[in-house]
Amino acid sequence: MNDFNEKLSSTPSYILAVETSCDETSVAVVKDGREVLSNLISSQIETHKAFGGVVPEVASRKHVEVITLMLEQAIEQSGIRPRDLSAIAVTQGPGLVGALLVGIVAAKTMAMALGKPLIGTHHIAGHIYANRLTHELQYPAMALVVSGGHTELVHMESEGKFKLIGRTRDDAVGEAYDKVARALGCPYPGGPHVDRMAAEAEQAVPLPRVWLEADSYDFSLSGLKSAVLNVLNQAKMRGETLEPSVVARGFQEAVVEVLVEKAVRAVREYGSRQLLLCGGVAANRGLRSALQERCAKEGLELLIPPMEYCTDNAAMIGAAAYLKWQRGEISEFDAKADPGLSLEAWSVQSL
Structure with a gap:
């Protein structure tokens, strides 16, 4: 763990983060848990207006439609080459199980294709650490x-x-x-x-x-x-x-x-x-x-947080995932979508 932390402190980390817990599809690249290099969000509000609320099956299908293109665009806008990414983070829970599953499959695919670690991240930890993107x-x-x-x-x-x-x-x-x-x-x-x-x-x-x-x-x-x-x-x-x-x-x-x-x-x-x-x-x-x-x-x-980091977004997931990354706490590739994921259980281990 000490060798890992020494290496980490000497080189910048670039985390590609994916958020699909509800009705926003978002992909971001975050440097060292603080600097947002790209943060794309595709909202489904207009789609769900007709139903008066979020329809889980519709939300999942909309995520599938845009996730691949958004992954490509988020990396391109960040200016980082795919091979230079440090890890792939994804919202593991809580959220709508079908929507979460789309993001997890996409993140696993990216991580396997690039040979990068996977970091399952808690959605609420993301909201909390959105504050770290702009404050100490x-x-x-x-x-x-x-x-x-x-x-x-x-x-x-x-x-x-x-x-x-x-x-x-x-x-x-x-x-x-x-x-x-x-x-x-x-x-x-x-x-x-x-x-x-x-x-x-x-x-x-x-x-x-x-x-x-x-x-x-x-x-x-x-x-x-x-x-x-x-x-x-x-x-x-x-x-x-x-x-x-x-x-x-x-x-x-x-x-x-x-x-x-x-x-x-x-x-x-x-x-x-x-x-x-x-x-x-x-x-x-x-x-x-x-x-x-x-x-x-x-x-x-x-x-x-600024307004753009209040609603669901992937930059906040990248910020929270950095807590795990800097401690060498990565997820297994058999990690599953967990709508009831406990925030307390997701807490980091001590350095």
Whole structure:
């Protein structure tokens, strides 16, 4: 291991990364886990709009259609010759099993053809280490992960060591946003529409804050979603016209307040030096603004990735895979897609 680390420190590493966990196909080349040489993303939003949400079988087929060309283009744009790549990284889980499988087969094929190591990578570790593409991380750190399928608080005592201290007990934040958006008549994906309407509203419908137990870092959003539906149904029965933006603001304020308060409390309790905002919902302007204001007031350092690294992308997978690469932790070629891959179990070994 020492010989490996000495060799690694003297030569740059170039990781080709593949991300196909849901409805974005992405391929990137990342140098030393920090410098993005290329990062291509093919979105399927227009395809899935007709269905009001992601259809797993359709997503898998769309990945198959574009993955080969994107691999070629990502390498070409990076300026790196294929033989100079150090390793091939791929999202192994969590995600849609069919979509994950497309990426894993493509990554294995590239790794075998080029004679390069394979690194199965955790999708949420990627979202967390997207922050490392633009910031210097300090430990211990706390990550607030908010996406379509995940709402979690993750404590990192040291680099690449993950401990889950809180998670959603039902709907994830992004999922709740899409369901509320649908009730308000917004097209898929609904989250950006709710965020926009909330920013435009001058008033907010009062909605409950779901805190759960006093010492809990878990989240619950299904009750809040039901409260929104109840408000809309009551207004309809009374024959009243309820402005959608007022409901959107009430919903967003209820979500954001709980996320911010629990994240700040976790930072204090665990002695974290930084709070990292991660995941697709990190692009939400209301959440970003509230966290920035609160962290400035509390004297806490808040890291938020640029918008292009918030949603699913392969550059973040390359950044996370570097944690494994620099320790010589590579995957076997019989690695399988794992929709339930544990973040804690994926943690790196010590140097």
